[in-house]
Amino acid sequence: MATIYQVSEAAGVSLATVSRVMNGNARVSERTRKKVEDAMASLGYQPNAIAQSLASNRTNSVGLLVSELHGSYFGDLMSTVEQILKQNGKHVIITAGHVDEKREHEAIEFLKSRRCDALILHAEAVSDDYLKQLVDGNIPVVVINRKVDDLPDNCFVVDNEQGGYMATQAVINAGHTEIAYISGPLFKKDASDRLAGHKRALKEAGIAFKDDSVFEGDFHESAGQEGMLHFQTHYPNLTALVCANDEMASGAMTAAREAGFDIPSQLSIVGFDNVLLARYLYPKLTTINNPIHAMGEMAAYWVLQHVYNIKSPIPIEHLFVPEMINRDTLGNL
Amino acid sequence: MATIYQVSEAAGVSLATVSRVMNGNARVSERTRKKVEDAMASLGYQPNAIAQSLASNRTNSVGLLVSELHGSYFGDLMSTVEQILKQNGKHVIITAGHVDEKREHEAIEFLKSRRCDALILHAEAVSDDYLKQLVDGNIPVVVINRKVDDLPDNCFVVDNEQGGYMATQAVINAGHTEIAYISGPLFKKDASDRLAGHKRALKEAGIAFKDDSVFEGDFHESAGQEGMLHFQTHYPNLTALVCANDEMASGAMTAAREAGFDIPSQLSIVGFDNVLLARYLYPKLTTINNPIHAMGEMAAYWVLQHVYNIKSPIPIEHLFVPEMINRDTLGNL
DNA sequence: TTTAAATTTGAAAGCGCTTACACAAACCAG
DNA sequence: CTGGTTTGTGTAAGCGCTTTCAAATTTAAA
The missing domain is CATH 3.40.50.2300 (Response regulator)
Structure with missing residues (x-):
């Protein structure tokens, strides 16, 4: 596995320059950029996301807690969240809490230990107090399908x-x-x-x-x-x-x-x-x-906006309205 | 967020010692262990998994690629794999490939860049050659529900x-x-x-x-x-x-x-x-x-055994037999 | 008691990156 | 051709851990 050091050597530039072309942000001349990119390509270089995260204090990943990994309700939620975040270059780390206080707690602590940039939680078993404490902590959190008093800005719920x-x-x-x-x-x-x-x-x-x-x-x-x-x-x-x-x-x-x-x-x-x-x-x-799809979408956009400064294409709303779906099991008397 | 350094200071020991009690492996006297654990507890210390991974070159996470995050087939697979690995202290990073060669490829590269210790792939779109190359690379890989010639030991398929x-x-x-x-x-x-x-x-x-x-x-x-x-x-x-x-x-x-x-x-x-x-x-x-459940289980055990040296409780098998499930839609003529 | 062996600890060198900061080169108006 | 900007690049100090190696301490054997 090639490292940034080998790339810098092959390209005849410093580590810092390689890092700059990787991140695209800083100013690098076209000529050096080209040299570096060629070196990367010929070495098959792939940045080590772990090292990047440690150095930058950014993991570009958001943690998602669901109750179960199966079932169409959670499938919908996971799909939606993943799709929107991936479109924006962010990744989702999914964990399951199994509607059990201890396991939800562990799952959340796991996500925190992985230094997720934000947390999207469908937490059913953990206490309101714990959630409040979490929100007050140093990691952005949103809660789906649960209204926690005092946290109106972090909750997305259906009526x-x-x-x-x-x-x-x-x-x-x-x-x-x-x-x-x-x-x-x-x-x-x-x-x-x-x-x-x-x-x-x-x-x-x-x-x-x-x-x-x-x-x-x-x-x-x-x-x-x-x-x-x-x-x-x-x-x-x-x-x-x-x-x-x-x-x-x-x-x-x-x-x-x-x-x-x-x-x-x-x-x-x-x-x-x-x-x-x-x-x-x-x-x-x-x-x-x-509207779990809509809530997941909103949660993802909230995170993009609040954590990554990517403007949400739709206004952020917190209360979702249910809707009647008429099919074939309700008959007139 | 407390760091290992603060813990070591609070406990009056060196970094190395704190690391040792965290990892449980090395030999630490009961007295120092106690001191360190107390310091950890009082600081609310939580190890930084990112830093641990970088230093140890072990992420304790295995990547799982599925085609979709919804649908009961994949729900089953994700649940099974996650459950078994979690029981053994390992974590799963799930990504979706959407049966699209480019997206599957990206998803796999993502998992590699996150330095997963192993990969469990339900890859449908990517080529056999790419998979072979992956297996020959430096990361253990298993493939579910797809038989790749030349890779009998890495594939788990139903007949x-x-x-x-x-x-x-x-x-x-x-x-x-x-x-x-x-x-x-x-x-x-x-x-x-x-x-x-x-x-x-x-x-x-x-x-x-x-x-x-x-x-x-x-x-x-x-x-x-x-x-x-x-x-x-x-x-x-x-x-x-x-x-x-x-x-x-x-x-x-x-x-x-x-x-x-x-x-x-x-x-x-x-x-x-x-x-x-x-x-x-x-x-x-x-x-x-x-038997997707059985295949997911087997894949998880394979990883535990081959990557983490945890012996599988069941013998590793690669070919699974389908089974007739008689319910109500087949009538005699 | 002495000495060797075993056990416990600490110092320090990384892991692969990012990011100040500093400096050199290139630019431009005066 | 100055001096002040801007732009491009390198140096080096971390990020928070693990792990080797050696030193210090304890234990056991003689």
């Missing part, structure tokens, strides 16, 4: 309450009044916000909220099946089911079908997130779009 | 020909004789291997192969729809369709349903890959398992 409201409102508008709800784990802010929106829609329509009409799931497919089973005995006359995410909706659909319900003629189902999966289900799932 | 054979054989065993095939892009080795397997099964059963019975797709869902449409006019009496991957199978199912076919009573469909999606489809897709 979950509004999304929950819209889902239920759509069901009500289709004439339903016997509406069950499968929520996410309520200690999670997004899950409880969505449920709050559901309740608001019910209230606004003058439909009494019954405790029996909600089942607390865990956002996984199996919880959708369990929820559906639960309602068959505890809420047998339901005609519509709104689920706090698409995976649970999928599970509920499977269970409903096995129980002999036709969707949507006998049971309407609405999801949340508009994950890729939603289009593949049969019937195609009516759901609420969670 | 695509056998998988293609099994899919078609299953269809034949169910009594079908009018069997169409939607292939992947035939310049890709895996696609042509699968098709070869399909032909072998046909031949073995004494069913003549008709050119009209295969449609070349691109592995994307839309190609499945197009293929189905194509066959409706060019091969109207087909009773079974085998697809070279699950996504195309999904597209074909949608198109078939829209054309009024009941699956599987009027049309049987078999996929390939056994991607997560296959379980969510309705009816659930009968398919061939592509």
Whole structure:
């Protein structure tokens, strides 16, 4: 592996000059630039990014924490962030936190130890205090899909309450009044916000909220099946089911079908997130779009602007609006 | 950010000693170890991984190239590799090549410039020669899902020909004789291997192969729809369709349903890959398992063993066998 | 107690770069 | 042809670590 020293020797110039042509910034005459570039090419020189980072205190890499490396929600997020940053010559280091406080913490410390220039976090388990402390530290941080009080400028979130409201409102508008709800784990802010929106829609329509009409799931497919089973005995006359995410909706659909319900003629189902999966289900799932793509994009632009002084092509916004995606699982009563 | 120098000062020892307790290897007396650890804790010291890498010429990170950051196939691969390496204190730097020669090449060069200790590549677009050259270079490389001649020890592949054979054989065993095939892009080795397997099964059963019975797709869902449409006019009496991957199978199912076919009573469909999606489809897709999880695992263990001298808990194997996954889209004739 | 061997520590030389700072060369108006 | 600018290049001091080598200390054996 050739080093800058060998290049400088081959080109007959000093280290500093080689470094200058590499970085393009400083002033180098055309003639020397050419000499150096030729030397680089003939040696197959490739700068050592590690050494560059150490010397410049810039790694040109941003850390991205997601909960899982699989799943279309995170796939979307990773793809978006990577694409935008790569376009601007920055790189992404991805780690997974697995919704576990210890592992998220370790992952973040890892990214810090790698001296990422900035952090984009989809952190679910770590405390608000820790995040605040992080933001106050010397590394720029943005948080996706989580609203931390006192950090309005670092958070990018979808209006979950509004999304929950819209889902239920759509069901009500289709004439339903016997509406069950499968929520996410309520200690999670997004899950409880969505449920709050559901309740608001019910209230606004003058439909009494019954405790029996909600089942607390865990956002996984199996919880959708369990929820559906639960309602068959505890809420047998339901005609519509709104689920706090698409995976649970999928599970509920499977269970409903096995129980002999036709969707949507006998049971309407609405999801949340508009994950890729939603289009593949049969019937195609009516759901609420969670603009994860837009949030990832915004987070990436925020970093470019705040850390690398590259102006964002779009204005930075922090609150994203959910959107109704009408497909085939919501029927009129 | 505290440095090793400040720690050494606080602990009243030399840099070298601090480095020793950090790395755990060398011999340090209990008393000094304690002093140093206390100093580290009270300073909140966090080693600078960049500096460590530069000095030790070890980054403890392995580069992973995938085609895309989304999609359950790659999600699976990334998850598996990350999990195993993380368990052993190594980190993964993920990049995407987007099945484009230039971008794959850039991604690999990026990983090399970051001085990854090893590379795990799911490279589809880059040439065999380039890969050979890479392997001959000074960085350990393994290739997933691609068989490069002359590099038997660096490749981990599934027997695509056998998988293609099994899919078609299953269809034949169910009594079908009018069997169409939607292939992947035939310049890709895996696609042509699968098709070869399909032909072998046909031949073995004494069913003549008709050119009209295969449609070349691109592995994307839309190609499945197009293929189905194509066959409706060019091969109207087909009773079974085998697809070279699950996504195309999904597209074909949608198109078939829209054309009024009941699956599987009027049309049987078999996929390939056994991607997560296959379980969510309705009816659930009968398919061939592509052991991407096992291959990712093996690649990770190979790296641990060959690069970090950590013995693999399982014997290293290079050829993986596909497996039939019977679900609900293949019916008897 | 003496001496050799084993163990623990520190000094210092890098790792491959960036980036002040200094200096030489080339330019330009007066 | 001055003296002051500008421009181009080199020197050298780091960046925060690891690691060799030798010195200092402890331990064990005689």
